[in-house]
Amino acid sequence: MERNTRRNFIRKLGATVGAAGVVGGTSILSSCNSVETSSGDKIKLLTSSGELVEVDKSQLTPAEMPNLSENQTRGREGLPGRSWVMVIDLSKCRNARECMKACQNHHQLRPEQHHINVLQMQDAEHTAPYYMPKPCQHCDNPPCTKVCPVNATFKRNDGIVLIDNERCIGCRFCIAACPYSARVFNWFEPRDAEKYKGVTYNIEANVPQKKGTISKCLFSADRLRDGKLPSCVSACPNGVYWFGDRNEDAVTNGTTKETVSFSKLIKDNAAYTLMEELGTKPRVYYLPPKDRAFPFEGELIEHHS
Amino acid sequence: MNTIKSPEESRKVLDTIFSDLTRSITHKDELTRFWFFILIMFAGVGLWGWIIQIDKGLGVTGMRDYVSWGMYIANFVFFVAISLIGFLISSALHLLKISWSKPISRVAEQIAIAGVALAGIIIVMDMGRPDRFLNVFLHGRFASPIIWDVTVVTTYLTISALLFFLPLIPDLALLRDRMTGKVPTWKLKIYTILALGWKGNPEQYKTVYHAMRILMILIIPVGLSIHTVTSWLFAATLRSGWDTTIMGPYFVAGAFVAGAAAVVILMYIYRLRYGLKNYFEDFHFDYMGKLLVFVSLVYLYFNINEFLVPGYKMKTAEGVHLQNLFTGAFASMFWLVQVAGLIIPILLMLIKFFRKPLPLTIISVVVLIAAWFKRYLIVIPTMEHPFLPVQNVPDYFKSYAPTSIEIMITLFSVFAALLIITVLAKLFPVITIWEYAEEKGVDKKYFSKQPKN
Numbered sequence: 001m002e003r004n005t006r007r008n009f010i011r012k013l014g015a016t017v018g019a020a021g022v023v024g025g026t027s028i029l030s031s032c033n034s035v036e037t038s039s040g041d042k043i044k045l046l047t048s049s050g051e052l053v054e055v056d057k058s059q060l061t062p063a064e065m066p067n068l069s070e071n072q073t074r075g076r077e078g079l080p081g082r083s084w085v086m087v088i089d090l091s092k093c094r095n096a097r098e099c100m101k102a103c104q105n106h107h108q109l110r111p112e113q114h115h116i117n118v119l120q121m122q123d124a125e126h127t128a129p130y131y132m133p134k135p136c137q138h139c140d141n142p143p144c145t146k147v148c149p150v151n152a153t154f155k156r157n158d159g160i161v162l163i164d165n166e167r168c169i170g171c172r173f174c175i176a177a178c179p180y181s182a183r184v185f186n187w188f189e190p191r192d193a194e195k196y197k198g199v200t201y202n203i204e205a206n207v208p209q210k211k212g213t214i215s216k217c218l219f220s221a222d223r224l225r226d227g228k229l230p231s232c233v234s235a236c237p238n239g240v241y242w243f244g245d246r247n248e249d250a251v252t253n254g255t256t257k258e259t260v261s262f263s264k265l266i267k268d269n270a271a272y273t274l275m276e277e278l279g280t281k282p283r284v285y286y287l288p289p290k291d292r293a294f295p296f297e298g299e300l301i302e303h304h305s
Numbered sequence: 306m307n308t309i310k311s312p313e314e315s316r317k318v319l320d321t322i323f324s325d326l327t328r329s330i331t332h333k334d335e336l337t338r339f340w341f342f343i344l345i346m347f348a349g350v351g352l353w354g355w356i357i358q359i360d361k362g363l364g365v366t367g368m369r370d371y372v373s374w375g376m377y378i379a380n381f382v383f384f385v386a387i388s389l390i391g392f393l394i395s396s397a398l399h400l401l402k403i404s405w406s407k408p409i410s411r412v413a414e415q416i417a418i419a420g421v422a423l424a425g426i427i428i429v430m431d432m433g434r435p436d437r438f439l440n441v442f443l444h445g446r447f448a449s450p451i452i453w454d455v456t457v458v459t460t461y462l463t464i465s466a467l468l469f470f471l472p473l474i475p476d477l478a479l480l481r482d483r484m485t486g487k488v489p490t491w492k493l494k495i496y497t498i499l500a501l502g503w504k505g506n507p508e509q510y511k512t513v514y515h516a517m518r519i520l521m522i523l524i525i526p527v528g529l530s531i532h533t534v535t536s537w538l539f540a541a542t543l544r545s546g547w548d549t550t551i552m553g554p555y556f557v558a559g560a561f562v563a564g565a566a567a568v569v570i571l572m573y574i575y576r577l578r579y580g581l582k583n584y585f586e587d588f589h590f591d592y593m594g595k596l597l598v599f600v601s602l603v604y605l606y607f608n609i610n611e612f613l614v615p616g617y618k619m620k621t622a623e624g625v626h627l628q629n630l631f632t633g634a635f636a637s638m639f640w641l642v643q644v645a646g647l648i649i650p651i652l653l654m655l656i657k658f659f660r661k662p663l664p665l666t667i668i669s670v671v672v673l674i675a676a677w678f679k680r681y682l683i684v685i686p687t688m689e690h691p692f693l694p695v696q697n698v699p700d701y702f703k704s705y706a707p708t709s710i711e712i713m714i715t716l717f718s719v720f721a722a723l724l725i726i727t728v729l730a731k732l733f734p735v736i737t738i739w740e741y742a743e744e745k746g747v748d749k750k751y752f753s754k755q756p757k758n
Contacts, residue, residue: 112697113370114697114698119696121694143542143543146448146449146541147449148446148449149449149451149452150441151444152444167437168437169438169441170363175370176544176688179544184370186433187364187368211362212432
């Protein structure tokens with residue numbers, strides 16, 4: 001019962017956030033309460049798509065925004081009843097890198113920081129090369145969360161592995177433990193640090209990024225809460241990504257918007273996971289690069305320099 | 306040992322021993338001042354480097370997303386390694402009733418304290434957010450090997466400090482009683498406070514013996530776990546090169562090599578600087594040389610297991626890593642460390658001549674430097690070769706080279722460790738006076754100037 005009321009509360013909160021469509025600093029929002037009509041004052045706001053817009057104060061209505069600690073609490077719980085999975089169709093990827101761009105915009109990353117990276121792969125000496133988008137694998141047995149000394153990175157109920165950059169001490173053990181090289185570190189002051197100064201930290205998008213802490217792919221958990229597909233999935237022009245809920249056994253293609261049965265999709269196409277021999281149990285499934293929609297272009301980069 | 310002597314003779318022997326062993330405290334000259342100046346200057350420069358690093362971010366180092374652990378971690382492992390010698394010499398050898406190691410135990414404890422203290426400091430310097438250090442205690446979770454490490458490092462530091470302090474108490478009483486006028490009053494005050502009102506009753510000695518024995522037994526599991534747990538920082542990950550079950554014993558064996566070498570060097574310095582030829586005798590060096598050969602042989606055996614077996618199979622990812630060590634970018638460092646730092650020293654030290662003080666010290670310096678590079682080889686090459694290809698990143702992400710800031714901070718750690726050792730040597734005798742005098746047959750009743758009972 002107690003759980004139910006909390007869930008309701010969270011759902012309400014989510015709805016308010018969705019309606020307001022903004023993720024802003026508590027300081028800004030609290031100032032909204034005492035706004036007179038047409039003050040002429042402009043306020044900078046961060047939209048859910050990750051852009052900064054300037055809005056007249058009079059256009060803002062007070063919204064019930066989660067403060068940092070509520071934000072962190074609900075971020076740790078995840079979306080009830082969900083079990084997110086991603087399917088990547090390697091035969092469709094032609095290295096357009098729209099997913100990488102969208103992701104870097106959404107999560108305020110520098111060009112060399114990849115939550116998702118499109119790799120040139122070749123499995124053995126004479127096999128055909130292919131492009132492989134590689135997000136965080138959101139393992140069910142994640143090596144990274146095991147080694148974290150302060151519980152800054154954790155796996156939540158809906159299967160997403162998140163990072164709390166308000167708690168992270170920057171020991172980089174999770175980078176060392178991750179066999180998929182899926183984690184990045186903010187070695188310097190992050191991109192746009194000045195621009196987003198004072199904005200409340202959103203754990204589900206890991207923005208604003210923070211110097212000296214880890215960042216990683218989060219399946220755009222903030223967009224999932226709004227009922228949207230992750231940034232990379234929506235941005236792909238070639239239909240590479242399927243994303244959905246394993247509990248519902250349904251995945252949706254980000255490009256064609258087609259929804260199919262998850263289990264049938266991975267069964268019919270002989271899907272596999274990366275380095276399954278390590279026992280990490282990834283939630284990202286790959287469909288083999290068969291009947292390629294495009295030729296592999298360019299020279300193959302050596303795997304191990 | 307105990308040859309009964311007349312009171313006059315006993316007093317004379319004690320006086321000689323006392324004045325010899327307190328020379329390090331009373332000795333004051335330009336060289337000492339210069340040495341302190343060097344130490345403090347380098348430590349200061351290192352701290353300045355750390356301030357820059359905190360201000361600008363860890364990006365001032367050569368580390369990046371792939372090689373995310375660098376020289377600091379190698380340094381950390383090195384300091385943990387040399388600190389382990391305190392456990393071997395002042396506990397394990399004592400419990401085995403090997404008495405020649407007694408005069409060396411304080412030297413070993415000095416190294417242990419300095420090493421483990423700096424290991425703790427360097428790990429904070431490696432953190433991206435040192436301001437959140439308290440999170441380790443507020444949100445610590447015991448599933449993480451880092452928490453095991455924090456626990457063991459603090460426990461080991463505590464026990465080492467106690468093992469240093471307990472046998473020091475009777476010495477402190479001696480210093481309190483006999484050093485009036487010879488040292489500044491602040492030092493005398495320190496001695497008086499730290500001596501805890503020691504009177505030299507048989508019961509008091511009994512308590513000290515008893516407590517020391519407990520600590521010596523306690524430090525065995527703690528000492529073994531400190532370096533085993535450090536090795537698990539690596540062994541608990543899925544990376545080729547680290548993902549091996551041999552890491553624990555491998556690290557412990559390597560630690561004894563590095564620590565024994567450090568002890569030999571420090572013994573030689575004390576012997577030379579404070580004229581302690583009759584205390585750190587030639588046979589001590591001979592035995593230390595034999596000990597070093599023994600632990601080096603064990604370490605060599607583990608090295609063969611560590612590299613030959615995977616080298617024979619050359620599994621995909623493992624093969625890339627080993628190729629890099631054997632013939633690749635790290636080949637010269639790897640073979641220098643193995644041959645000049647391990648095999649040649651073993652062969653040389655089998656000959657009696659090379660176990661004499663000066664040759665042994667020179668060998669130890671080589672072994673110690675090689676031990677540092679060995680830690681470097683454990684940390685960095687593995688990180689340069691992850692399972693998935695390193696692509697779409699700037700070239701400097703792909704390989705690691707330490708920057709000047711990292712070198713500054715590393716120098717800081719070395720000089721800060723030397724500073725701790727120097728301060729300990731300047732404050733307290735480097736050999737336990739009362740134990741040594743007792744060994745020479747002086748009865749305990751002569752230790753205090755005015756026996757109360």
